[in-house]
Amino acid sequence: MKQRNLLQGRAAAVTGMVLLLLILLVAVFAPALAPYDPWAMGTPYLPPSSEHLLGTNDIGQDILSELIYGTRVSMFIGVCAALITTIIGTAVGVLAGYFGGIVDHILMAVTNVVIVVPSLPLTVVLVAYLQAGLWNIIIALCVTAWAGTARLIRAQVMQLRQQPFVQLERTLGMGNGYIMLVHILPNVSGIILTRGALSVASAMLSEASLSFLGLGALGQKSWGAILNNAFFRNGVVNNCWWWYYPPILCICVCVVAFMLIGSWDDRRSRGQNLLAM
Amino acid sequence: MLEIQNLTVRFQLPQGTITALEGVNLTLRDGEKLCVVGESGSGKSVLMLAVLCLLPENACVSGSILLDGEDLLQKSQKDLTEIRGMKLSYVPQGSGNSLNPLLRLGFQVSESLVAHRRLPRRGADQRSIQLLQQFHLGDEEQLVRSYPHTLSGGMRQRALLALGIAPEAPYLVADEPTKGLDSDRVGLVVDCFNSLEGCSLLCVTHDLTFAQQVADRVAIIYAGQMIEYETAERFFGSPRHPYSKALLDAVPERGLNAIPGFSPGHEDYTDACRFYNRCPCRTAQCQTQPKDRWDGERMVKCIYGAP
Numbered sequence: 001m002k003q004r005n006l007l008q009g010r011a012a013a014v015t016g017m018v019l020l021l022l023i024l025l026v027a028v029f030a031p032a033l034a035p036y037d038p039w040a041m042g043t044p045y046l047p048p049s050s051e052h053l054l055g056t057n058d059i060g061q062d063i064l065s066e067l068i069y070g071t072r073v074s075m076f077i078g079v080c081a082a083l084i085t086t087i088i089g090t091a092v093g094v095l096a097g098y099f100g101g102i103v104d105h106i107l108m109a110v111t112n113v114v115i116v117v118p119s120l121p122l123t124v125v126l127v128a129y130l131q132a133g134l135w136n137i138i139i140a141l142c143v144t145a146w147a148g149t150a151r152l153i154r155a156q157v158m159q160l161r162q163q164p165f166v167q168l169e170r171t172l173g174m175g176n177g178y179i180m181l182v183h184i185l186p187n188v189s190g191i192i193l194t195r196g197a198l199s200v201a202s203a204m205l206s207e208a209s210l211s212f213l214g215l216g217a218l219g220q221k222s223w224g225a226i227l228n229n230a231f232f233r234n235g236v237v238n239n240c241w242w243w244y245y246p247p248i249l250c251i252c253v254c255v256v257a258f259m260l261i262g263s264w265d266d267r268r269s270r271g272q273n274l275l276a277m
Numbered sequence: 278m279l280e281i282q283n284l285t286v287r288f289q290l291p292q293g294t295i296t297a298l299e300g301v302n303l304t305l306r307d308g309e310k311l312c313v314v315g316e317s318g319s320g321k322s323v324l325m326l327a328v329l330c331l332l333p334e335n336a337c338v339s340g341s342i343l344l345d346g347e348d349l350l351q352k353s354q355k356d357l358t359e360i361r362g363m364k365l366s367y368v369p370q371g372s373g374n375s376l377n378p379l380l381r382l383g384f385q386v387s388e389s390l391v392a393h394r395r396l397p398r399r400g401a402d403q404r405s406i407q408l409l410q411q412f413h414l415g416d417e418e419q420l421v422r423s424y425p426h427t428l429s430g431g432m433r434q435r436a437l438l439a440l441g442i443a444p445e446a447p448y449l450v451a452d453e454p455t456k457g458l459d460s461d462r463v464g465l466v467v468d469c470f471n472s473l474e475g476c477s478l479l480c481v482t483h484d485l486t487f488a489q490q491v492a493d494r495v496a497i498i499y500a501g502q503m504i505e506y507e508t509a510e511r512f513f514g515s516p517r518h519p520y521s522k523a524l525l526d527a528v529p530e531r532g533l534n535a536i537p538g539f540s541p542g543h544e545d546y547t548d549a550c551r552f553y554n555r556c557p558c559r560t561a562q563c564q565t566q567p568k569d570r571w572d573g574e575r576m577v578k579c580i581y582g583a584p
């Protein structure tokens with residue numbers, strides 16, 4: 001039974017990775033794949049046809065091309081935000097869990113505050129204050145997102161710290177930095193990878209929400225931005241389904257891909273289950 | 278020289294304070310092999326953890342542990358890191374996760390050599406193989422590349438011994454090094470310990486047969502107190518404390534006569550001798566705890582132990 005769950009987990013993860021690979025290929029080869037320049041204007045409100053597979057928007061830009069180029073923006077923001085989130089979360093979690101005591105108290109106090117702050121409103125406020133550049137959006141997305149990862153990692157590290165092999169390292173006279181890097185980190189890599197993948201998913205969703213609200217990166221055609229256009233530039237009123245359904249679908253596929261990868265129960269995280277026993 | 282002076286360890290628990298170890302005095306001379314013997318729960322592991330400065334945070338320790346004249350209990354974490362790598366080495370129990378499940382065995386066995394002796398990584402693997410060969414693990418070249426979960430319990434115990442002796446530290450602390458080993462393999466451990474030249478060994482064990490083969494001196498712990506401290510020769514010839522006698526009678530080779538009764542729990546400690554309830558020689562005098570009766574280098578905590 002357990003074996004079967006495991007295989008299913010692996011199948012899901014492989015599916016996720018294949019999806020991700022496809023998405024990445026689209027992002028990398030966007031110029032070759034896109035039939036038109038996404039900024040070039042033409043006849044507005046064209047429904048899908050053989051010429052414009054997904055029609056055009058209110059100023060005649062080809063929606064398929066916009067989507068293909070949008071893959072780059074959305075993925076870049078999602079992956080960068082997740083990377084920063086995961087690095088901060090891991091650092092905070094490992095330090096708090098390993099040292100305990102006063103270090104833990106301080107770091108966890110900060111983490112708990114960050115966790116209770118409602119993240120989307122805060123992000124909205126931040127973006128409104130910062131200029132709406134690409135990196136400012138990424139920073140705003142990271143401000144609260146790391147806390148969950150930090151808590152999970154801290155809990156695991158607190159268990160690991162009690163493990164005989166960590167105690168042994170101390171009696172071997174290994175420094176704290178060395179123990180954390182060589183012995184603790186590999187043992188939480190399962191969580192890091194899983195949380196990292198899920199962070200990409202949630203960062204992409206948040207980015208889409210921000211862009212939809214018109215707070216996205218200026219001049220960047222992310223999927224959320226296309227959606228925003230469709231909403232506020234008469235796409236919905238004119239019933240241009242080809243304008244607003246495709247970006248929603250793209251976001252969904254991407255999020256699902258990362259969530260499937262995040263469900264991966266690899267050898268390392270199983271090692272942790274062994275530890276927990 | 279390792280001198281433990283008046284060591285008392287208490288644990289603060291929500292249910293109250295537990296005295297795990299009370300007024301222990303003992304000395305480990307340079308090059309000497311000392312076996313600390315006791316039942317589980319007697320406090321012998323607490324003694325070992327105290328020496329390693331690995332007691333959990335809720336422990337209150339008083340007394341002193343002098344390693345070459347320096348009190349380990351007063352040292353900062355940083356100093357301890359240095360002492361542990363160079364002077365004091367440790368062989369943990371093989372059961373449980375004493376090895377990191379994600380790192381190769383060869384890496385872990387010689388890890389301290391790479392860190393403290395600046396041995397290059399490749400030389401270190403060679404050294405790991407040599408160390409492991411000493412314990413007849415079989416196919417050591419292959420073994421250094423494998424992960425700990427592929428080892429059996431006995432193999433892991435021997436790998437940990439290799440790891441413990443790798444730094445060639447002048448003080449070695451071993452925790453039940455023969456646990457789970459059959460008698461042939463115990464022989465390997467005995468050979469290993471006896472071949473450690475100039476190394477002082479503090480070995481916690483409950484295996485008296487093993488202790489007899491390696492120890493120069495024996496300390497018996499019962500219910501948190503050291504009750505006898507004696508040279509191995511004299512101890513195995515004529516133990517003085519009634520508990521020691523009983524322990525030796527319980528060894529399989531001597532007829533497996535188990536001691537009736539159980540050692541008292543921490544909540545049952547009274548003013549009487551801790552062995553009172555089980556002691557065949559008790560008298561009314563034993564209602565007050567006997568003193569540690571030192572006579573040169575030997576000690577017995579019993580009214581009958583007059584020199």
Ligand code: SF4
Nearest residue numbers: 550556559563579580
């Ligand atoms: S002091 Fe008395 S009770 Fe205790 S061991 Fe000696 S004889 Fe037995």
